[in-house]
Amino acid sequence: MSEEDASATPGTVRPGGRTARTRAAVRDAVLTGLAEHGYPGLTVEYVAERSGVHKTTLYRRWGSVEGLLTDALDLAGEDTWTPPDTGSLDGDLRALAHEVIDTFGDVSAAAAPTAFIAAAFQSERTAEALRGFYAERFARCESVVQRAVERGQAPPGTDAAAVVRAVSAPLFFRAVVTREPLGTPLADQSAASVAAAVRAGAYLPDTSQDSAD
Amino acid sequence: MSEEDASATPGTVRPGGRTARTRAAVRDAVLTGLAEHGYPGLTVEYVAERSGVHKTTLYRRWGSVEGLLTDALDLAGEDTWTPPDTGSLDGDLRALAHEVIDTFGDVSAAAAPTAFIAAAFQSERTAEALRGFYAERFARCESVVQRAVERGQAPPGTDAAAVVRAVSAPLFFRAVVTREPLGTPLADQSAASVAAAVRAGAYLPDTSQDSAD
Numbered sequence: 001m002s003e004e005d006a007s008a009t010p011g012t013v014r015p016g017g018r019t020a021r022t023r024a025a026v027r028d029a030v031l032t033g034l035a036e037h038g039y040p041g042l043t044v045e046y047v048a049e050r051s052g053v054h055k056t057t058l059y060r061r062w063g064s065v066e067g068l069l070t071d072a073l074d075l076a077g078e079d080t081w082t083p084p085d086t087g088s089l090d091g092d093l094r095a096l097a098h099e100v101i102d103t104f105g106d107v108s109a110a111a112a113p114t115a116f117i118a119a120a121f122q123s124e125r126t127a128e129a130l131r132g133f134y135a136e137r138f139a140r141c142e143s144v145v146q147r148a149v150e151r152g153q154a155p156p157g158t159d160a161a162a163v164v165r166a167v168s169a170p171l172f173f174r175a176v177v178t179r180e181p182l183g184t185p186l187a188d189q190s191a192a193s194v195a196a197a198v199r200a201g202a203y204l205p206d207t208s209q210d211s212a213d
Numbered sequence: 214m215s216e217e218d219a220s221a222t223p224g225t226v227r228p229g230g231r232t233a234r235t236r237a238a239v240r241d242a243v244l245t246g247l248a249e250h251g252y253p254g255l256t257v258e259y260v261a262e263r264s265g266v267h268k269t270t271l272y273r274r275w276g277s278v279e280g281l282l283t284d285a286l287d288l289a290g291e292d293t294w295t296p297p298d299t300g301s302l303d304g305d306l307r308a309l310a311h312e313v314i315d316t317f318g319d320v321s322a323a324a325a326p327t328a329f330i331a332a333a334f335q336s337e338r339t340a341e342a343l344r345g346f347y348a349e350r351f352a353r354c355e356s357v358v359q360r361a362v363e364r365g366q367a368p369p370g371t372d373a374a375a376v377v378r379a380v381s382a383p384l385f386f387r388a389v390v391t392r393e394p395l396g397t398p399l400a401d402q403s404a405a406s407v408a409a410a411v412r413a414g415a416y417l418p419d420t421s422q423d424s425a426d
Contacts, residue, residue, distance in 0.1 A: 038335060040253050117390055118334035121327070122251060127392050134391040162383070162402055169386035170379050177330055177385050178347040178378070179340050189375055193410035202409035203402070 023075060025051040026058065030072045034115035039122055044068070066125040073116060073129040083141045083164075089148035090195045093167050096141060097187035100168050104175040105182040117176055138164050148198070159203040166194045166203075238264040239271065240285045247282075247328035252335055257281070279338045286329060286342040296354045296377075302361035303408045306380050309354065310400035313381050317388040318395040330389055351377050361411070372416040379407045379416075 029050035033042045042065050048055040062068045084095030103109045120127035138161060145160035154163075170190045174180040197203060242263035246255045255278050261268040275281045297308030316322045333340035351374060358373035367376075383403045387393040410416060 040335070114334070118331065120392060121331035121334070121389075122253070130390075131392040135393075138391070159402070162399075162406075165386060165391070166379075166383050166403070166406060169382035170375070172386050172390050173378060173382035176334075177343075177389065178351070179333060179344040180348075186375075189372070189416070190379070193375075193379060193407070193415035196413035196415035197406035197410040200409035200413055202406035 022051075022053055022057075023071070026053055026062070026068065027072045027075050029053075030068050031112045031115075034069075034119065035111035038115060039065075039069070039119035039126070042068075066123050069116070069119055069123065069126045070129040073126070073133045077133045077136050081137075081140070083144050085144075085147070089144070089151075089153040089198065090191065092144040092148070093163075093191035093195050094188060096144065096164065097167050097171060097191040098184065100171040101182050101184060101187045104171060110175070114176065145198075154198045155201050155204055157204050158198055159205070163194060163198055163203050166197075167191055235264075235266055235270075236284070236288060239266055239275070239281065240288050242266075243281050243285045244325045244328075247332065248324035251328060252278075252282070252332035252339075255281075279336050282329070282332055282336065282339045283342040286339070286346045290346045290349050294350075294353070296357050298357075298360070302357070302364075302366040302411065303404065305357040305361070306376075306404035306408050307401060309357065309377065310380050310384060310404040311397070313384040314395050314397060314400045317384060323388070327389065358411075367411045368414050368417055370417050371411055372418070376407060376411055376416050379410075380404055 026047060029047045030042070032050060033046045037046070044055060044058050044062075044065060047053075047065075047068055048058055051058075058068070062071055084092050084099075086092050086095055103113060116126065116130055116133075120130045141164035142160035145154055145158055145163050148154035149156050149158060167190055171182055171187060174182055174186070239260060242260045243255070245263060246259045250259070257268060257271050257275075257278060260266075260278075260281055261271055264271075271281070275284055297305050297312075299305050299308055316326060329339065329343055329346075333343045354377035355373035358367055358371055358376050361367035362369050362371060380403055384395055384400060387395055387399070
């Protein structure tokens, strides 16, 4: 079976085998290309040259640059990452925030995720894949809130999806919208303020109807 | 004095006069072009045709597409917008969040700001202008927190810059990163949770050092 046949028939080669290696090589080339040239400058030709996978294979299996981006995001979503488990809500939220800072506060680490976020403005398919990636990623994070509820550190019914997004949001916001510098104090502040809001019951359903003023 | 002469010599025509009208027409053409074609597709030729301002004038006064974008952002920052003043911290933060939803929850209203955010990924000059725009905009918002402190609705020393960003951040985050739908309940939740965190003292200096767990 040729390399191209294996690539064209996912599942015929065991996980970690030739198909997986090809996919990873292509993914690496996509990330490098995005970081170097951005979405507007990324071509199938570049990915072929960089990955060593023949252009014909790339077109047959991924179809287009959009298909390459989508698969790179799908592959990123297949990792075994789990959210921090420090034993406390404050500790877990702080560790989550620090992971965002470690990525977006570092030019090299930020290159690929930033390029995906940028590409989503220009490609609806990439936007859809990015939505799927973050939906799955934040679903994993919700265990942080579930454990906090079990420990009595968060009220039952706390909106876990909103909590884990609220911790990351001010950091992403500065990195990709207001373009302000990031740092550990900001991460700590974001985590501490969301934890305080959780304890105050601000993430329970209908809390938004109340006003304490 | 020809139209081009007036354009080339800012200040020689009174505010609201021909220079201001030319600048506004050019800005309108830039916004329309960004919304229609995005930054990669925006050209000086397009802006000339759309605005009725001669291409030679555009090149002389603005230099390039980047110069056109920067000036459009500068002009946006010269508006008379003031933050809401509802009489309560909760009400003001909720009104701020609703303004974000009104913009980014509406495809037409979102087009121009989204295009600027997208362009900043590809143009360092645009990123710099965007940073300046948001820095000035959020500086205006800080009066919301100052008034809350004066009314006794927020502890003295509350980090106003962080508070006003934290309210908007989860909404921008969904609009431009996770690509999730927005809505009034999300705006209310963001405002209520930040207000609760403010009351809990989570935006005071060094609060991040504490853990209530």
